[in-house]
Amino acid sequence: MIAPESPTPPRSHTPLRAILTPGAILRLLLGWGAFGTLLVLQNTPPSALPGAALAGLLTAIVGVILVCAFGVVIEAEHLAHRLGDPYGTLVLTLSIVSIEVILISAVMLSPGEHPTIARDSVMAVSMIILNLVIGVALIVGGLRRARDQGDGKRGLRHNRRGTLIYLAILLGLTALAFALPGLIGADGAYTPAQAIPIAALTVACYAFFLVRQMGAQKADFQEVSAGSDAPAGSGSGTSVLAMLGMHRNELIARTLLLIATVIPIVLLSHDMAELLDTGLDRLGAPIALSGLLIAMIVFLPETITTIRAAAAGEAQRVNNLCHGALVSTVGLTIPAVLTIGILTGQTVTLAESPSNLVLLGATLLLSIVTFARKRTTALHGAAHLAIFVLYTLTLFGV
Template sequence: MRLLLQWTTIIPLLAWAAFFSGFVNHNAIFQFLTSVLLIFSVMSAVHHSEIIAHRVGEPYGTIILAVAVTTIEVSIIISLMVSGGNEANSVARDTVFSATMLILNGIVGLCLFIGGLKFYEQRFSKHSASIGLVSIVAIVILTMVFPSFTTSIKGPYYSNPQLIFVSISCLIIYAVFLLAQTRRHREYFLTKDDSETDNHVKITNTVLVLSLIFLLVSLGIVVLLAKTLSSAIEGIIISYNLPKTLVGIIIAAVILLPEGIAAIIAARNNKLQTSLNLALGSALASIGLTIPCVAIVSIVFDLKVILGLDIKSIILLGLSVFTVMLSLASGRTNIVYGVVLLVNLFAFIFLVIFP
């Protein structure tokens, strides 16, 4: 009963009621309130995924959180692609690229900065970081760099056989990463405080089932509200003569907000390993699961999906990946690494607004 009366269950139900009542289609004030409902619904989804995660233990908890957030991202991208047709052929690339940049520079940068500010130096398993970064580099190059240089189709596109090959490659890499994280090298991803006995406390079967139900309820309304508000967001951006690429950044930021908060809280509690598990796992899931889903939609609906980045974006992405690799190479961090990554993030946003 206490769970049913919490805001994490009430807000998604209010959001569903607002959606079916046509509340979201009113004036700017109502759209602002709908945006608030959207953000809190995202946070509700993550809250319920965390409850489930406590039952299954680490590192499964961070995996569930990453997959839940990626499910939101994939659903929004696919809904925009299907409804927008070829006019939305770059939304997948823009959102995935934005999510990758926000995770590598924003979430990791803030965690390193806040952790370094409070504890001067934090330690983590460099083996886990290496596994995550190697997987990210391979997937990033396959999905967002190679399409700009292939010659089967003119432009930054993949042909259908290439899309199928890259999708299978992404799934294989992500599956092997999960195997390493959960079984073969699970110890790399655990903190000293993690223990099997702490993972199953106070989570009854009833609470678990309710959390599963409301996780689905929250995910569903997030998809519907984001799709409804995307046109309003795009209209605002166009009215200020800003590039449409900002739509992808805003969508990615909303999706990653609760996960970023969870990672920052872990860093403040001197659990940087948990923060990195969330960040790197989310980056992998964001690309490795989104691109195969986008490929299926593009083939089924015969849509030409732009995946390749331009040279400027490739350089920014390479700078971000290279900086993160150097920052996490030693297994110890400090405030300098965080500041450099945050500067990379500001450079990315600034160059989107002033290309």
């Protein structure tokens, strides 16, 4: 007797017009149209623009980026709903981080010397994600939950196993990136003999983390139930492979639309760096502030998604977006720039200043204290914001 075949999940058909909506088309036109306009105007140096024109152009670019950012958030939330965590948030994270890594690599491959571009960029991203974004998210989520659920259930309940895994990986990767070069390197940079094993170790560590996160330990990165540390959806639900089979066309279309909307955001952010440098120079502000502002704009879609998740009480999604983004940023950027440095003979200065190392160490220690508890509160968020303020003060030399 032939055993009956297991039923194949029915494939869902979402009309393309439900994905490529008029709003999505408008955002694509705005993003790519603005980038095309900047390409046409690239022969006009920013220094030749009057103050009003410079301010108007920067305002227009930021406006376009904001419009596109909301489109990215919409597609990311659709994907997260279909795939669940950690797969849904990983799509958004890798889309943004990969393009950022490509841009940093492109700067290094362009004419001129850029020895600290990777260090300054990754440090800015670290402070933004670990302190500004997480700080705001914890305040928003903590106040919202305290209001909705009463004094007995203040704060956001997260999956401690997954969060502490993120922080353990970050401790190792940031030590390799920012601390060790100043101790064993030459003038804050790894020697070629050191760079090869450091790059290989970083790639191996990040790859192993991704394999475990998407495989045997994926439950550690899912939301927990109200009464225990067990994942809220453990033991039930449709597997990600089944979801891919059921909604393949929709997932492919939304992923492509998300990437097509993300790329103009990062390209516009990169192109307006020179405009920002000119504007900040005229105002007498430190040029280092430009890198911080660019990093904030690049990660704007992820920031919006994180705060919305915090307001909805999705604590682990906040962690997956923030800590996952930083693990990916360090895990991809450091090997990329070290490899470029080896191939081109460029010096890649990674060692951070003592003040920034203190701030980074305090940030990681505060993160461990914050997320060692089952619930985080608005007060934890305020402490993270305080460190971000201290970081911005160091940029101004205060």
